[in-house]
Each structure stands twice: as C-alpha cells, then as structure tokens.
Amino acid sequence: MADSSITRVDVLAKALGKAKYTDDLKFDNMLYLKVVRCPHPHARVIGINKEKALAIEGVVAVLTATDIPGLPCQPKERPILVPEIARYAGDGVALVVAESPKAALEGAEAVRVEYELLEAVFDPEEALKTGAPLVHGDNNVAAQSKVCKGDVEAGFKEADLILEREYNTHRVEHAPIEPEVAIAVPTFEGITVYCPTNSPFQVRQIVAETMAMPQSQIRLFQPTIGGSFGSKCYDAGVLASRAALAAKLTGRPCKIVYTREESIVESTKRHPYKMKYKVGVKKNGKLTAMEVKIIGDSGAYKSKTPFVISRSSIEATGPYVVPNVHTEAICVYTNNVTSCAMRGFGSPQVAYASELLMDELAEKLGIDPLKFRRINGLKDNSLSATGQVMQNVTLDECLDKLEQEIKWSSRKAELKQQDKTGSIVKGLGLACMYRGESFGSAGQGSDYAGATLQVQRDGSITLYSAMSEVGQGGHTMLVRVVSEVLGIKPSRIFVSPVDTCYVPDSGPTVATRGTYVIGNAIRLAAEEVKAKFAEVAAEELGVRPEELVFKDERIYCPGDPSKSISFSRIAAQCYLKSKSPYGYGWWSPPVGSWDREKGQGEAYSSYVYGACAAEVELDLDLGKVEVMKFVAVHDVGKALDKEEVKGQIAGGVSMGIGYALMEDLVVRQGVVKTVNFDEYLLPTSLDIHEIIPVIVEQPSSYGPLGAKGLGEPVMSAVAPAILNAIADALGTRVYDLPANLEAVLDKARAAKGRCCND
C-alpha cells in the first residue's frame, strides 16, 4: 500500500493501526505482573506476607527485593523493588506474577505489607533545615549548580532600578498517551526486553545491574513508542527490570503494563521550582546585574536532577547580556514523587521566570517589552552568563519575524483602545528563549552517538542507530540526511528498529541531541560510504573520485554525461569485488572549557533561539483564558521538513498551554491526587486556536546539513508569553503557575475591585 505522498517513514503503519506498540505484542505462555506499592510517603518495610496472594488461583509468584540477584538500584536512585525504606507513596514493594492480568491484580490486593511509618518531608525548604527528616544520606541536597560572573553588588550599585520577584512553577506530568509497559522474554543466552524507551542503552544497563548479568546478554528491543517527552527513560528501566526479574525467575515471558493511575502515581514529573530573582537595570534599559536563587524539588530520588539543575543555572538569565550574574541553584530530596527529565529539561522553568521579569522591567521603565528584549538580547560576540562568547546568535532575527507576523506595535495599540468594560478582555504578550543543544560542557552526561549504514546489493540502504522514534520524526530525519548525502530516494532507505544487539550505542534520544548528535553520526556514516563508493565508481568510469557527484540514484561527472553509473550498480560491484558497503559514524559535540566552581565557560557548543507571542482572551467572570493566537518563531538551523517542524512547534505550544493554564499534578502530603485524565487536565482540541509557526534558518555550524534540534525548545517560551499576555489584559500579574481559573479569577477580581463573594 505504498503512497507516494508519504513523507515520514513511520506513519503508514500508524495510520493503518498496524504499528506494533509493546502492549500489542503477545508471547506464548506469557505471565502478567502487578506492582504492590507503598501508600505512605516514607516508611520502613517490616514484613511482607505473601500467603493470601499465593493462594489466589493463577498467582504464580510474589517477588520482593530479596529476589533481586543484582542491585535493586544505584545509590539514591529509585529501586526496582524497595529493599527496606520506601521514600514516596508509589515506591514498588512487591511484584505479583500471575497467569492473567486479573489474577495479578487480585494477588496485588492480597499482599499484606507491614510498615513502620517514618517522618516525611514534602517542602524543599523545610527539607534543607537542620533536623528535617532525611530522605537520603546526611542531608537532603540532591544537586547544586552555580553560575558566577562579575560582581553583582557592584552591578546593583550601577542600577537605576532594582526589582525583586519570586516565581513558582508547578509539578506536571509527561502524559504520553501510551502508558509505561515492558515485556521480558527469557532466552537461553539471557533476556530479551521489549520496551518503549528513548534511552535503550541506559535501560539495558539498569536491567543488567538488576539481574547481575553482562549487558551484552540483555537484548533490548524497542517496539513503536507512543510518546515520551522524557518520561520513558529511568521509569522504563524500572519496568524493564521488573519484567526481566520475573521472566528470569519464572522462565516465562512476562508483561508489565501500567494503568493510567499507576503511571501517574509512580512515574517521574517535571521539577517544581521556587525562583527568587533580583535584577538591576539602568534607565536606558540595560541590565546591570542579576542574582538568582533556585530551589527545586527533586522528589524521592536523584534521577536526572543534577543535569536538569545545571542547565537551569546556566540558562537562568534568559538570552540576555547581563554583566554581573550570581545564580545558585539547588535541588532537594523530599518524600514527593520523583522529578526527572521532561521536554525542556530545566529550561522552561527559568525561561518562565526570566521572561516575566523582563516584561515587568520593561513596564516599569516605560519601554516597549519587545524593544527591551532587543536592548538586552544576546548578539554575536556577546558574553553569556557563563562568560561564553556567543556566535551565530539569531535572537534579533527571531524578534524581527515575530514583530512582523503579529504586527506587534499596531496590535498593541489596537488592544490599548479595547473596551474593557465587558467581561472579556484581551492581552498580548511575548517571551524569548534560548537553549544549549545536547548535554554540553557542564558535563550533563557523556555525549556521543554511533551509527551504521549498510548498502545492500540492490543499492537499497539500511540504517542502524539507537535514535528513538518517539513521534518526533527522528527516523525520518536520519533518512533525509542519508538521502541528501548519497543522492538516494528516501523510499530506498530503511531504518532498522532499535535493537541493542545490532545498533550502535547512540546515547539517549533526549536533551535536543537527536538531530544534533545522532544526525551527525549518520552523516559521517553516509560520508564514509560515499568515499568508498566514489573510489569504486571512479575506477569503473576512469575518472578521479573527487570529480564525482551523487544525485538521483546515480554517481556521475557533472561535466561529462558519458561518465555516469547507477548507485545500485556500484553497490553490486562492492559485493562482487569484496569491498565494504558499510559506513560507520561516531560523533560527539565539541567540548569547551568549563569551570565548575564558578559555572563559567563554554556551556554548550551550539544554541537555539526563539521568540513567541500570545494573544489571549480572558473571561473576567470565569477566570478562563483562551490563547486565541500564538506565534512561535524558532531558529531551526535548516528545516529538514517544514511541515514536520510546524508539527513539532504546534505540539510544543499545546504542551506549553497546558503548562501555563491547566495542567497541575496535585500532591498532598506526598500522595498524588490527580491520577487520571478526568482530574489531570490536558489541552484538548477545544483549547487550541490559531498557532502560527515561523521558521528562521541560520545554519548550524555543527548540526547535520545545518539543522538544529527543535522538540524541546518549542516548549520554553510558551507559558511566559501567555502569562505576559494575561498581565497585559489584566494590568496585574500572576506570578505562579498554573494560571488556572482560580488564580486568574483572583487577580481579575482584585483588578476589577470586585467583591470576592459574588
């Protein structure tokens, strides 16, 4: 059923309902798992009585931490099953293995666990106090990060205006529509795990550590993934390990699939932050100094907290020139659900705070907020907060396009004239963003990718990498890069599923590194093949290899039509002449100097920029905010597929609307209260109005074909643009997220001087 209009390699199977997601897979003799979770935020497991559960028909085994042959977890990480102390209401204590999902559920309900309740702590500031209950070790500090440049006190002395503000961002759920799932199948050699994860090699490592088996004996196969947004990393490792444990001990295939409630109770979330900003500015609008204190809630375990907080501290000032900076960020253990990576990875929180701050400064100085961004915005050769000399800065281009698209000045003027006596008021707001691509020099994890390319005898191509197709079009990106380098039609290029047995380790598909790092690895692999094929073709055609061009499935001399041969012919020749038709690429981004003490240096080798504007309609009687128009301008380096870029932008805007206005994971005394989509509200089609994506293309110095990452950046500026628009409409500000009905109504009433009881 080939369709010539197909632009993405994965979508035909998805449109037909034939794409196989993990829960769609079945194996003979398969068992089903259910987790028994600790309902208390902090407790010691005294005893586990399995008897009643084992008496239930169909229950095969009840497993606990003592059944784990290897490590239940690395220090301060979430255990596969709790050995002794449960640190949040959701920690897994036992695993029921049964012949059917129903028997597993009944078994889980019948397991009796005796707990000694321990004192718990839920507020990060409380957790830092002397005498606070300890979640891990001898203090609750999960990670710290600093950025110190110049002398902030001197900077504040130079300032004509000093503003101090506090911003709070909340905990939100990734909520991919596919819940967590894993299947483990025991094999003679080891264990094969089927699991939707965007960190296949990390998940394999966790399984190997749990099972005390060599990593090479664990095979991780990635079926189609139903979205991740950062959630299917460590969480997937926990599920995969639980399935592997049960499979190894029973000798049968084991499936673990979460209900939405289990997913929301157990899985990691976005870090909630409290951010205190003090900023100095001159009358002419120039920033002089910024002091930032961030305290984040890591929840019960470490996870990616050190990397998230490091990025937040680096990006805390926003994309602006601030001569004197002092940022201190700390993340703290509590007995709340664990925080981890989520789309944006520490960027959206600080983008929120710094952009609200910029707007308020502009307002206080009587400077147009867009102009204020131009005055302070990074430009080529500006020094960033970490003292990096910035290059290829496209903030001004983004602002230019934004200004044109939304007709900033005239629309502002029109809205100023609006009749505000009715119940609906309108407002226009903007926000900027920048973001370092990939992990960066601050050491947010080792940063590399391998990729292999094989040309088959018929000239068709197979690509092998660990690029995880989470819906972002990552596989199609690889195909486009190879197609461009080798001049081969995309339909002749096949992307192998991710199987750790065969594909090179490309690191995880996170942190805006898919296109940037894995894309470069596949580019190098394609270039290696190109060089090899050019040699073979040159010999056939009697020319020099460097004279040859690869295009339209042919290899030829542009100046001489007689010197031309098909790509597939050369592929066949390689096999005939016993020459390698393989290419292999290994790439890691350049690493700059980094002073960890001061947080100074070349934080990232490449940055992306964006500028967004939101126009809102606000119902003063209901507190309801509708984002009527959202313009999102992003520098994507080079758009490998403009429509896909637009899809990424719209998806990020939608998630940002949820972050700004409605999503809120409510946790009381460590217990998650919003456990399904009737209480945890995601944006629906009715919440989305006009989204206008605008693409800026300033080719990246390093990205494949000049492309830059996009999936995460598109999230950052959405909430602050909306909140700035709300402030424009109301004439007063909401500082804390979410700006839900209650928060907005409170402000609206205060602004209107209405009675609170009406």
Next chain:
Amino acid sequence: MPELKICFNLNGREVTVMAPPDMTLLELLREKLDLTGTKKGCEIGECGACTVIINKKAVNSCMVLVPQVEGTEVITVEGLSQNGELDSLQQSFIKNHAIQCGFCTPGMLMSAKALLMNNPNPTKEEIKEAISGNLCRCTGYIQIIKAIASASK
C-alpha cells in the same frame, strides 16, 4: 463468570465470540480478536485512544461492555482501509503530517470517520468538537484538524 455468546458485525463481517459479560469491547478487540490497532490509554473514557464506531457513532470502547455490542455494527481502525486502498482520512492524516507518535491516531481517525459519516462537510468548529474527546500529546491538534477538513472536501 460464565461466558456469553455475542454476535455482531465487525469491520463488515459477522462475528460470533464467547466472552465474559464484564469484558469491555476494548479488551475483546485487543485480547480475543487480536485487533490491537485500538489503543488503551486511560480506561475511563477520557483519552479517546480506544475510540471505535458503533452504529455510526464514535464511542470509547473501554466504556462499552461486550453484551452491549450484540447485533451492532462495529468499525475499528483495521476496518478503515478497503481492498488495499487507504481511507481518505488515513491518506489525509499522512499527507497533512497529522501523525507523530501515532498512539492517538486510531482513535482520532475513528472520531473523524464518525463525524464525516454523519456530516460530510463539517465546519472547523464541528471538527474540533468531534475530536475533543481524543487527547493528543504530540501534535497540538492543528494538523489533525487540517487533515480532517481536507478529507471532507
């Protein structure tokens, strides 16, 4: 629980199955009939990933018990393409980049199909209303709405 005999029309064919009366249509499709295109996302009728068409109406199959489908006509995503030809909605979803992770896609297609069965020329607002029970976390809905509008032309 004793199993019941249920007869209904599934994707144009009469089927007879034995199933316990407390089984949902979603489970029946996925577990007994191996039609795994219909997805499970929340099991409380909020996410729409399990949407199928019953008697020309889009329904969350996680909220339907098997006895309720007796004698009805059910269409799932597997029944959309006919004789190897993609349905115009499937074509339009592909052409308009309306698919990212794809997990909401089957449900989204079925809500759209039910809409077009009853209203071949819907307005943009009617399209948005028709898919308002189908959550998509990837696309921001814009290209899905465009795809449905373009298939209805």
